[in-house]
Amino acid sequence: MIETQTSVKSESLLKMLLGEMIRKQATDMHISADSSPMLRIDGKLIMMQLRPFSEEMTKMLAYSLMTNAQRRKFERDLDLDFSFGVKGLSRFRCNVFHQRESIAISIKSIPYEIKTPQDLRIPPEVFQFGEVKNGLVLVTGPRGSGKSTTLSALIKRLNEERRSHILTVEDPIELVYNSMSGIVNQREVLKDTKAYEIALASVPRQDVDILFVSEANDAEKLLSTLKVADMGLLVFATMRSRDAVSAVMRFIDLNMPYYLINGALRMIISQRLLRRICPNCRRVVTPDDDLLRSIGIDPMKVKNYNFYRGSGCPKCNGTGYQGRIPVFESLKITPVIRTMIQAGTSVIELWREAVNEGMIPMRKVALRYMLEGETTLDQVASETISYQ
Ligand SMILES: [Zn+2]
Structure with missing residues (x-):
């Protein structure tokens, strides 16, 4: 009783x-x-x-x-x-x-409902995989940076557009997808398969076109993910890392075989969430010059811009922020970058080359949001890094 x-x-x-x-x-x-x-x-x-x-x-x-x-x-x-x-x-x-x-x-x-890239404010270039037909695309970021949300929007779109067999290996399964144009099968580690590596080893016998795997953080998981991606299918995986170049350095630090990196690694998308200023209590503030300099901005050059922050109100629980905005950077693994990986490059050299080849660094995207009055200088300084 x-x-x-x-x-x-x-x-x-x-x-x-x-x-x-x-x-x-x-x-x-x-x-x-x-x-x-x-x-x-x-x-x-x-x-x-x-x-x-x-x-x-x-x-x-x-x-x-x-x-x-x-x-x-x-x-x-x-x-x-x-x-x-x-x-x-x-x-x-x-x-x-x-x-x-x-x-x-x-x-x-x-959430039950899977949002569209537009709702999530994911810029179109993040979803341009036109030229990536096979190999590994990594989505990276720290815990809680919205990686799974981005991937779910991506699975939803591929599920709608392509007549493909999509397989996910997750630990545990978060969102449930209904098959649309093609078929989606979802396997949960320890429920539907004994281990991540075992599930991945079976993929070649399952006629899979697109594979999604979550949290390929350690050497074993990363190696089996690369091996599968080297077999000609399109693989998306999430990994925890600070930014795109740090994710590349992880492959070097974990001694991933170069022939696999060369054959399979295609693109790294990295993301963060910035807190958005509460529109209800937003006001103009004078930015801190030292903080501006610390993120590489000359205070004189931005003296004509307005900087904002929220003063705190009941709508934002007194925090001055309401909601968040994702910021992305995407790094293509080009022949030059591959050569640098093989030679054992430094993170700064890699970052410079990536920017040379067209990567718009997350800090730059975040600064734009700041100057548009959507986020604060504090958020940019604490959430993004620069190697300049
Ligand atoms: Zn407020």
Whole structure:
């Protein structure tokens, strides 16, 4: 009896928390013992107006999210990653882990609806794969930089336009795609396949045209991704890295065989999200000259421009920001860049050559948004880097 009451209680509490998360357009929610739940809104954590959760309550919530099999796995591994859906609300990706001998929960919301590149403000050049018929296209950025959102828009478009067999290998599956012009099969690591590398090794026997793999971060995953991409299909993968040139340096640092880089690596798209100034409390400010110089701008040259920031209002929870804007850079692996990779180049040399060959660096894109009054100097300085 008591058992039933507690599970009903935790279920309704959970529903309330997830509902609040969606209502406030939070991307993540964190629940830890002895603390009030936190929501991540536009990149910043905001505490919910609730009393701190006890250790017992946190555990109850975590267990109410898991199936029996997942509970057993969690008790064995102490860490568990899974996804779930709440009808009429959203899908969520959840990680449950231990900290200071109690349980903590991180929940990320995954919208049901897949947005179009226009809605996401992805510039057309990012989606120009006309000349890339095969090989590896990497989408890179730090955690929470919108890589999966970009890739989902891309899968959606390819699914609409091409009569192809699209296969995804994900850990775990986030968005679910319906087959359209072609067919989409989605495999989840540990559910539909024993391991990432095993799923990739089967690809040549599955008549796949386009493969999507998530988080090819370590040497083993990267190597098996490159090998598959070298077999003539088009492969898209996500990887965590600061920017496009750092992703190339990763291939060198991880000693990826040059013949595979040469044969398979085609393009690297890197992205970040900049916080957008709240339009409700936006005002003109005097920029900090030292900060301008630190990002390579001569204060004299921009004295005719207006700089803005939000002063904070109820609409933006007092943060001065509302929503985010993605910034991209895309680096083509040209013959010159390939030769530089083989010779073991430095990150600065690589960056200079990429810019020479037409890459518009993310910092430059971000500066344009800043001068258009969409984001702040602080955001540009903290979120983008330059090798100049
Ligand atoms: Zn505001």
